[in-house]
Amino acid sequence: MAGDPRSLSREAFEARLRGLSVRYWDRHPFHVRLHAGACTPDEVRAWVANRWYYQRHMSQKNAAIVANCPLPEVRRRWVERILWQDGPERQDGNAGGEGGLEDWLVLAEAVGLDRRQVLDERHVLPxxxxxxxxxxxxxxxxxxxxxxxxxxxxxxAPDLMAGRVVAWRRHYDWIKPDGYAYFERRVPTVRAESGYTLDLVLTHCVSREEQDAAVAALAFKCDVLRAMLDAIDYANARP
Structure with missing residues (x-):
């Protein structure tokens, strides 16, 4: 509740959230190898194909947050993430060939994956x-x-994505240049989104219970990302 004497100050709450950066997936051994140029083409393709499953579900995840939120001003702002990811709709009702999902499919093709096989998710690990x-x-x-x-x-995410483009261009010159569109477009967008989301969480999580739950939620998300890499790393380490 508001006025909870146990509540963290805004600064201390933000510090706890930012402190979870040590659990982000950039420190996972697979991710370290990916950026160091130590992954084989098949490992790069495995990462892209499996990350598609994550990309495909982001709009559903964001729609769930919108559905659970009673505040119109938050819903209106959050729904922009769905529009960015799914892309615009043309007057004929078909996808406009833009948006995060389409950019990711271009990346898949740039690393040598068959778009149809990415879409049918045959490469996605359990x-x-x-x-x-x-x-x-x-x-x-x-x-x-x-x-x-x-x-x-x-x-x-923004610095990691910007660094990924630099690292991949240096180490994986076999990747077609148009594959980097997703990261190049996403970096400025996610910088803006992160500032808004942080202010939103700091403003609306006012009781200590809400603050602790927010920290736990971010820790959970970090674990989700690392679990994805655990699966990819394990699968590619086997003969």
């Missing part, structure tokens, strides 16, 4: 499915504030 489905279920069943807090991994 562990990745389990982790992503758990994240969507979390956002459907938990209060919207916790869903928003879980999205705060975007605080740690």
């Amino acid at each position: 562990g990745v499915r389990f982790a992503v489905d758990a994240y969507v279920a979390f956002c459907r069943t938990r209060p919207w504030k916790q869903g928003a807090a879980a999205a705060l991994t975007e605080l740690f």
Whole structure:
């Protein structure tokens, strides 16, 4: 409740959230190898194909947060994430060929994957499915504030994505240049989104119970991302 004497100050609450950067997936051994140029083409393709499953479910996750939120001003702002990911609709009712999902499919083709095989998800590992489905279920069943807090991994994402483009261009010159459109378009968008989401969580999670739940939600999201990499790393380490 508001006025909870146990509540953290805004600064201390933000520090706890940002402190979870040590659990983000950039420190996972697979991710370290991916950026160091130590992954084989098949490992890069495995990461892209499995990450598609995550990308495909982001609009459903965001729609769940919108559905659970009673505040029109938040719903109006949050729904922009769905529009960015899914892309615009043409007057004929078909997808406009833009948006995060289409950009990811271009990336898949740039690393040598067959678009049809990415779409039918034949390369998606059970562990990745389990982790992503758990994240969507979390956002459907938990209060919207916790869903928003879980999205705060975007605080740690922009620099990592910008660094990924630099690293991949240096180490994986076999990737077609048009494949980087997703990251190049996403970096400025996620920088803006992260600032808004952080302010939203800091403003609306006022009791200590809400603050602790927000921190736990962000920790859970970090675990989801690392579980995805655990599955990919394990599968590619086997003969």
